[in-house]
Amino acid sequence: MEQQIIYLDNNATTPMAQEVVDAISEANTLFGNASSMHGFGREAAFAIEQSREKIAALLECDPNEVVFTSGASEANNTVFNIFRDAIDLGSKRNRIVTTVIEHPSITEMVKFLKKRGYRIDEVPVDKTGRVELETLATYLGEDVALVSVMTGNNEIGTIQRIAEITKMAHAVGAYMHTDATQAIGKIPVQMRTWDVDYMSISAHKFYGPKGIGALAVKNKVPFEAFVHGGHQEGGKRAGTYNTPSIVGVGVAAELAKQNLQSESAHLWSLREMLRKGIEEKIPNVVVNGNQEHCLPGTLDVSFPSAEGESVLLYLDMEGIMVSTGSACASGSLEPSYVLLASGVDIELAHGSIRFSFGRYNTEEEVLYVLEKLPPIIKRLRGMSTR
């Protein structure tokens, strides 16, 4: 087989869709400041509002509930900051409940706030990475201001019961936030149906540009700007509009909505083809996460006695790009906290590889991986302590 280049790290980021590239390229001429009243300004503002409508359609909310941000990290930080502010101002609801497997833009924010004395609980998950509703219930109470649970996990793909969790949060009078970044274009994401109050997304995870995302905020829920300045976004987020990127995320949202069903089926079939192939061709492997409630394109596998970074780099030599939960690849001595929190044995966490599929992957590519991966695992196991 000829050397190929196969990108299986779509949970890290996706390539921009050609439609998005074209739209951005065209929008680059819309240089007017969208806040200006003159013609050039109105032209840019019009393009931005069109994009906002597409995001609203994708997330199932109203356009005036969409606030553009630099990405999901900013959106997540914004939400926590809203409640930090409310607590600072003396709110009796002064506790936040989240989970142990959130994205670093939440877990690090939690660490930061805890150090400053804020009360935040991180709910554990079961062995498949799922929040157990009975467990969650024990953390809820009249003093909870916010519940924040991600829709689907970036590492193992486990999907949470956001509608049920939202109901539980609202039952005690708390607001509900979900980081839906990884779920867009893979499963239906329904702000209204789920009744969520805040929802974060990031364009580059669904074939849009980097550095742009959105926070959808239900009308009449608490809000406080994280970035102060001009009156953009109705005072919800200052900073001159990034018109081309906003146009880009709009097109990406449109495509994600249009293709949801076919894309979801495509991702799952590739994922299952690889999973079955690996289980058939490689002895002693462990598939991590929840196999029933899993983002369709995510496959996280542990190869005991083959360390993750080594597997990743050998695969890279063959042109196959993946990621790992191993400590060695992270620059620390600790492997992935998501895997450890999901009850994955520490040795297995060191040998974990995440394959994440995207729109442009093919069955031929899976066959190529199934050809190259088994000898790599065999070779590394051969030189490993045993």
Next chain:
Amino acid sequence: MSTNFMSQWVYSPIVKDHFMNPRNTWVEEENFEFDGIGEVGSLACGDQMRIAIQVKDDVIVDLRWLTYGCASAIASTSMMSEMVIGMGLEEAYNLSPATITEALGGLPDHKFHCSVLGDKGLRAAIDDYLVKQKRDNPFKKKVAKVICECNNVTDVAIEDLVKSGEAKTLEDLERITKYGTVCGKCKSEVAELFDQFKHIYST
């Protein structure tokens, strides 16, 4: 995509070569008869090395190794194996992690401990050889560095206590050695060494 991104690698070209073509690995089929064997690291820590040596007239005449770990751990063991075959025991015992790292064309800071493991593994194999020969270890003292000057505690002493499991915590170490109880200047250095050895020897 067809640009030269494949040529810009995470580690040096020498690390890449040793990672892709590791030397002196211990293949399962080979019945390697060794005179000394040492193991350091743990699977839980993400890296573990086993090193076996053949010794003749106090010279390492052959060596085989097994490593579970990342690219720099594999490359460090491979490089170390090339360096010490044909080397006298004393010189091999004094081989420093820095020498291995240098021969590899450098390692990123957070990967330095990989070369430390290679060097510790080799020492463990030589220690084992000397024990089997019922000989005293004449090399140990020479490589020892005094860390706590007030109570004369060396890095080797700390290492031995961690390795044997006698010092499971820093408090144990203080109780046994009395380090840092006089002027206290060495405390942070001892804590750092302790963490390092804990990482290497914890199982």
